[in-house]
Amino acid sequence: MIKINKAACVGGGVIGGGWIARFLLAGIDVDVFDPHPEAGRIVGEVIANAERAYAMLTGAPLPPRGKLTFCKTLEEAVVDADWIQESVPERLDLKRNVLMEIDAACRPDALIGSSTSGLLPSDLQRDMQFPERLFVAHPYNPVYLLPLVEIVGGEKTSHATIKAAIEKLPPIGMKGVHITKEIEAFVGDRLLEALWREALWLIHDDICSVETLDDVIRYSFGLRWAQMGLFQTYRIAGGEAGMRHFLAQFGPCLAWPWTKLTDVVDLDDALVEKIGQQSDEQADGLSIRDLERIRDENLAGILQALKAGNGGQGWGAGELLKDFEHSLWAGAKQTAPADHAVPLKLVEARVSPAWVDYNGHMTEHRYLQVFGDTTDALLRLIGADLAYVEAGHSYYTVETHIRHLGEAKLGQAISSACQLLSVDDKRLHIFHTMSDAISGETLATAEQMLLHVDSKAGKSSPAAPDVLAKARAIIEAHASLPLPDGAGRHVGQKPRVETA
Incomplete structure (x- = not known):
């Protein structure tokens, strides 16, 4: 997989800000040049909306957010980047001058994309010293959610540049389509223009x-x-x-x-x-930001629905999202807590706007999501990770009992810890506790029984020896822990009465 290591964005408006957010949330450092006095605020608001949208879009573990740096000069912004995205206003003379400056200051192997929605790449690259690396990379708003990029080369653009640009987009969750002949407005805007007229x-x-x-x-x-x-x-x-x-x-x-x-x-x-x-x-x-958030919620929902289409294989943009999430999960590393003699703190999160109901409290299915994420983190820790699943083995949750003891509210920092209660060849008996990350107040608990299965055969089977060994090591460390309050309870059971 060919990845973008460092990106530069020249221009931080609606489209430029979307590119910045897309790169950052894919874990890519971004240097930005935009002389607008409010550029920092504008880009910051776009990133905030993008992070909110991604919380609705996917539960896959995003990489650590890339580092955002605002540079004082264009040269400083582009000097180390391997993908440079120009998104200045749609004026041919302005874009030509900016692209000439980028061309003179960036690395010889850097790719230079222009976010133009209609100007011809041959016209844009006319005065460049190295025009073969310039191409149009025309995205759609919001760039951080809509995955398509029209890739259009000019008369002097090399085939290698087009190929490299298209290959570098999937790791950031985008799809590049090659428009083989340059025409004004390309393909998407031609269609939109006809409808608009x-x-x-x-x-x-x-x-x-x-x-x-x-x-x-x-x-x-x-x-x-x-x-x-x-x-x-x-x-x-x-x-x-x-x-x-x-x-x-x-x-x-x-x-x-x-x-x-x-x-x-x-x-x-x-x-x-x-x-x-x-x-x-x-x-x-409704303000523009209100409408953006509503738009993002709708798009995230549509993309999630498409991800579940075609019998779970994904459909269209949903299939692309599925593949993107797969790459995120494959790259996720579960760090083992330093002390195994206490419940393992495996998940830390903050209650996002996408997680709350009309009361401002976390909705029921999000509790299950957090506990499911905790179980997944435990499985990765003992070696039952994505590669293990792809090899035909997995743990299936066969029973869950959740107790709601407090209210997780919008913006609240929460954590979830796991205690192993028992392990045998085929079963894991686990107990999760969700707490306020600051006060330690218990918000909810979940007791689960997991059954190991051979997914190809469609029946239970013993877990792999190395997986069992890691699970039993944790059980030994947890043997001295008291039984958690609530373990073994059932729905409607009366509280225990302490006797003298």
Whole structure:
């Protein structure tokens, strides 16, 4: 796997900030140059939203966040980077000058991507000394969630550059698609522009409001497009006869005089104000940051749903997320606690906004998630890790009893510790305690029985000797610990009464 070791971002606006967040959350150090006086605040807000979104997107262990450095000069930012992302305003003269400065200051083997949404890479690389390493890397907003990048080379861009750029994207959870011929606006924006032009006419002619138009998209074909695109959607529309039947049935519609795509609407002041007012009414007081967070929640949910599609194999962007998470889990290292003679503190977390309900308290299924993460950490510790699972063996949870003793609240730091109660060839009997990380107050407990299975044979089986040896070493260390309060309880059982 070819990885980005150090990234530089020139420009920290909406798109540049998204790139910065994407790199940082993939564990990549990022040097940033942006002369805007509010760049630090703007980028910081984007990163905060990205971290919130990732908490909803995946439970896989992210690598330690990369180091963010704001540099005083462009040269300082790009000098050590192997991927440099330019995201300055969409002006050809400005981009050319910035790219010339990057070209002169960066390493000879550095890749240089431009976030332009429409300028031709051949025009951008015209004055560069080493134009073969310049390419368009056109992402979609929000960059930290939407995984697609259009990779477009210019006349002087080398094939090696295109190949290297596409190969470096999957480790940060992104997919590069090579647009083989450079055209203005590339592919995605060409499609969006066609829809946008027709939408402007529909508003101009009072056919509908902006809210109605958005509803038509988001409640119908937008959901189809999210997971299947355009042509595959229309193939299904053709029924059993497929795409050819669809084209034969609906192809003649293309000649009908019902579209205004070839007639550009006049965006005069009146139409601009009309759209602006309707858009204000649609937002209903929600700020841009509010709308971003709502958008991120929805996108994370869609991506998670797509990850579970196709019989658990993933579908479209969900399959990409599944592969990305797989690489994160594969790279995760479970550090053994220094003292095995106490319950093993295996999970530390903070209750994120994605974890709470309308009361501001952690929802029930998140308690199970934390306890599940604790069990997974224990299994990694004893050697029943992802490689063990891929080899056809695993522990399955066959029984769980959770007690809710306190309330985990938004922003609260929590930890989860594990005590082994018993181990035999096929079973692990474990007890988890979730606590406030600062006060030590117990918030919840979970008692679980795990059964070792041969997943290929579909039946229980003895665990591997080295796994059992590590588990028994922990049991020996825990033998002197008292039985946890709550162990062996069942739902509805009355509290124990202490007797003199």
